[in-house]
Amino acid sequence: MREAVMAALSTVNDPELHRDLVSLGMIEHASVEAGVASVKVNLTTPACPLKGKIEGDVREAVLAVPGVTRVDVTFGAMVRPPAQPAMTGVKHVLLVGSGKGGVGKSSVSVNIAASLARDGARVGLLDADVYGPSVAHMMGQGGAKVTANAERKMQPIEAHGVKFVSMANLSPAGQALVWRGPMLHSAIQQFLKDAAWGELDYLIVDLPPGTGDVQLSLTQTIQVTGAVIVTTPQDVALIDAARAIDMFRKASVPVLGVVENMSYFVAPDTGHTYDLFGRGGSRKLGEEYPLLGEVPIDIDVRQDGDRGTPAVLAHPDSAAAQALIQVARNLAGQVSVRALSQSLADLPDQLTVV
Ligand SMILES: Nc1ncnc2c1ncn2[C@@H]1O[C@H](COP(=O)(O)OP(=O)(O)OP(=O)(O)O)[C@@H](O)[C@H]1O
Helix, strand or coil, X not given: CXXXXXXXXXXXXXXXXXXXXXXXXXXXXXXXXXXXXXXXXEECCCCCCCHHHHHHXXXXXXXXXXXXXXXXXXXXXCCCCCCCCCECCEEEEEEEECCCCCCXXXXXXXXXXXXXXXXXXXXXXXXXXXXXXXXXXXXXXXXXXXXXXXXXXXXXXXXXXXEEEEHHHCCCCCCCCCCCHHHHHHHHHHHHHCECCCCEEEEEEECCCCXXXXXXXXXXXXXXXXXXXXXXXXXXXXXXXXXXHHHHHHCCCCEEEEEEEEEEEECCCCXXXXXXXXXXXXXXXXXXXXXXXXXXXXXXXXXHHHHCCCHHHHCXXXXXXXXXXXXXXXXXXXXXXXXXXXXXXXXXXXXXXX
C-alpha cells in the first residue's frame, strides 16, 4: 500500500515549483498502518508560504488511496543553498533596499528577520544602514555592545531568535559616525565576513537608502541571492524605487520582490480604509517583480519598533503583522524557487518563477 501512497503523492505538485513532491525529493517518509497513512514532507523553507495548501493537497490525494482512512501529515524543512553559497555557513544573503529614506526599510527588515526566525529558520540581520542604524533599537538592544569571541571575531547579539550586528552596537549612543567611502566599505566587509554568524539559512542585510557606493560595493563583494525593494505607493517613492531596481539589475542581483509599505490605513474607530499614498501603486514598477505584500500603516508597527519588539512578535494578529509575516514567507518562497531552479536546471521542464 506504501507504493499506492507514493503514487498518489507523485500527483501532488509543489504549487511554487510546479513539480511533484516525489520527484522533488520532498517526501521524507511515507507509510501506512491499519489504514492510517503517515507522510512527512520536507519543505524547502520552514517559512513556506503555501504549507497549508500542500498539506491539503497531500491529504486529499492520499485519502483517495483505497484502504486509507486517515492521513497524518508532518513537516520538516531544509533550506537549500544556492549553487554558490554566500559565505561559509551562510546560505542566502538577502539585501533589503529602498530608493528613498523613511519608507520603512528598517522596520520591514527587522520584521522579516523576526518572522523567518519565528517560523523556525536560522536568521542573521546585518544593519548596513551605517548612516542611520536603527536595527539595534528596533530589536530592543540599543544599549548592547558587540564583543569579540575567542577567535577574535565579532559576536553577533541575539534577540527575538535573530543574530544581529549593527554599527549602533559599536559606537557610543547618540554619536554620529562620519564615514568616508573606503572606511565604510571595509566596515561593512568586516561586519559580513568577520562576524561569527555561525550557520544561517538567511542573512538579511538592511542597506542604507538610495543607490550609492555602499549598496554597490556590497553586491560586488559577496554572492547575494537577491534583493527586496521597500517602497511606499507614492509616485515620488516609486521613482526612486525604480532607480534602486535598476542599480541591482546592473549589478546582476536578482530583485526577488517589492514590499509596498504604508500601503493603506484602516481607521481603528470607524474601520474605514484610507489609501493615503495610493495603495497598489507599486504595481507600476512592473509585472516582473513579485509584490511580496502590502503592509498597512499601523501604530503598532511604529510603537513596537520603538519599544524593541518587532510587530510580528508583539502583535502577530494585527493586519500589519500578518502582512509582514506573509512578506517574509513569500520572500522565502522566492528564494526556494531560485535555489531549486538552479539545482534542477538540467531537468526538462521549465520552472516558473512566480
Ligand atoms: N507600516 C508602518 N506603519 C506605521 N509606522 C511605520 C510603518 N513602517 C514604518 N513605520 C515607521 O516609520 C518610520 C520610518 O521607518 P524606518 O526607520 O523603518 O524607515 P527606513 O526606510 O529604514 O528609514 P531610513 O531612511 O532611516 O533608513 C519609523 O518611525 C517606523 O516606526
